[in-house]
Amino acid sequence: MKQLKNHPYxxxxxxxxxxxxxxxxxxxxxxxxxxxHLNSPNLLLYSIxxxxxxxxxxxxxxxREGTFQGLHTFKVTIGLRWGMILFITSEVFFFLAFFWSxxxxxxxxxxxxxxxxxxxxxxxxxxxxxxxxxxxILLTSGFTVTWTHHSIMENNYQQSLQSxxxxxxxxxxxxxxxxxxxxxxxxxxxDSIYGSTFFMTTGLHGLHVIIGSTFLFICLMRLYFNHFSSxxxxxxxxxxxxxxxxxxxxxxxxxxxxxxxx
Numbered sequence: 001m002k003q004l005k006n007h008p009y010x011x012x013x014x015x016x017x018x019x020x021x022x023x024x025x026x027x028x029x030x031x032x033x034x035x036x037h038l039n040s041p042n043l044l045l046y047s048i049x050x051x052x053x054x055x056x057x058x059x060x061x062x063x064r065e066g067t068f069q070g071l072h073t074f075k076v077t078i079g080l081r082w083g084m085i086l087f088i089t090s091e092v093f094f095f096l097a098f099f100w101s102x103x104x105x106x107x108x109x110x111x112x113x114x115x116x117x118x119x120x121x122x123x124x125x126x127x128x129x130x131x132x133x134x135x136x137i138l139l140t141s142g143f144t145v146t147w148t149h150h151s152i153m154e155n156n157y158q159q160s161l162q163s164x165x166x167x168x169x170x171x172x173x174x175x176x177x178x179x180x181x182x183x184x185x186x187x188x189x190x191d192s193i194y195g196s197t198f199f200m201t202t203g204l205h206g207l208h209v210i211i212g213s214t215f216l217f218i219c220l221m222r223l224y225f226n227h228f229s230s231x232x233x234x235x236x237x238x239x240x241x242x243x244x245x246x247x248x249x250x251x252x253x254x255x256x257x258x259x260x261x262x
Contacts, residue, residue, distance in 0.1 A: 008075040010065070017058035024051040059218060066235065067227045077234045084238045088245050091208075095249050098201040099256060105193045106261055112192075117261070122194050123186045124262035130181045131258040134174050135250065141170040142247045145216070145240050152223075155230050164220045164236075167243070171213030178206050198257060205246070205253055212246045215239040 024047055031044030066072035072080070106117045118124050125131060144167040151160035182199075189199040219236045222228060228236055 008073040010071045010073070010076045015058070015061065017054055017061070021051070021054045021058065024054055063222065063227065063235075067222075072232075072234070080234055080238070084241060088241060091245065092249075095201070095204070095252075098197065098204065099252065101193075102197040102201060102257060102261065105197060110193075118194050119192045122191060124194075125181065125185075125258060127254070127258040127262060130177055131254055134177055135254050137170050137174045137177070138247045138250050141167050141174075142244060144170065145243050149236070149240055152228055152233050152236060153230050157226075160228075161220075161223060164216065164223060168213055168217050168220055171209060171216060171243075174209055175206060175213065178202070178209075198261075201253060201257060205249055208246050208249070212239070212243045215242060 028044060028047035028051055031041070031047045035041045035044050109115050109117045109119070144163045147163040148160050148167060151157075151163060187195050187198075189195050216239050219228075219239045222235060
């Protein structure tokens with residue numbers, strides 16, 4: 001007989017997904033190396049497919065535990081909140097390292113750069129064109145995701161669905177504009193420390209936008225299937241916190257790299 005627990009904590013059942021997820025990411029990185037050096041993307045494409053399958057089944061299990069089995073009690077959600085807070089804190093320091101690198105290189109440009117910033121031959125982006133449009137897009141998405149949160153707390157299903165759909169669309173629109181900006185860029189990642197810090201910082205932020213948009217899209221699917229209530233919607237709250245973090249990082253990135261750095 002299965003013994004009933006007499007505590008509010010969630011003891012996670014054995015799961016294959018952490019191990020399989022780690023192996024699929026290892027295979028994906030190996031596939032990227034094979035693609036870069038041998039121009040063969042087959043291993044990368046297979047590993048991406050496996051990674052999506054693992055994510056789908058892992059998220060399905062977590063959704064089942066929190067929504068249908070009632071395992072995400074108040075005590076458990078406190079732990080989840082602290083876990084998300086600490087994760088976002090680690091991400092703040094992650095981006096701080098890249099901002100520090102850009103500031104150090106721009107405030108004391110080396111002799112190899114001609115003591116100039118931006119270096120000679122580098123034509124920086126106009127901060128009043130696509131970067132400003134992307135700033136407005138992310139600020140608007142921050143407003144719409146807050147609108148979604150308030151609508152969920154007020155049990156307004158239609159408004160929460162509409163506002164979250166708009167947030168996801170804005171997130172993917174940002175990604176499309178950044179891809180266009182990269183295609184039209186007059187310099188590359190190999191063009192001195194300016195190109196390296198620019199593409200590493202903006203590219204990593206773009207990756208976080210893709211992750212955040214996917215996070216919110218999964219929440220949109222869950223919202224459509226009525227998985228959230230006014231008192232039980234931490235999955236969406238975590239996505240909203242992450243999205244606000246992405247917004248704030250972009251504001252610093254825009255002011256530091258696009259505006260001041262140009």
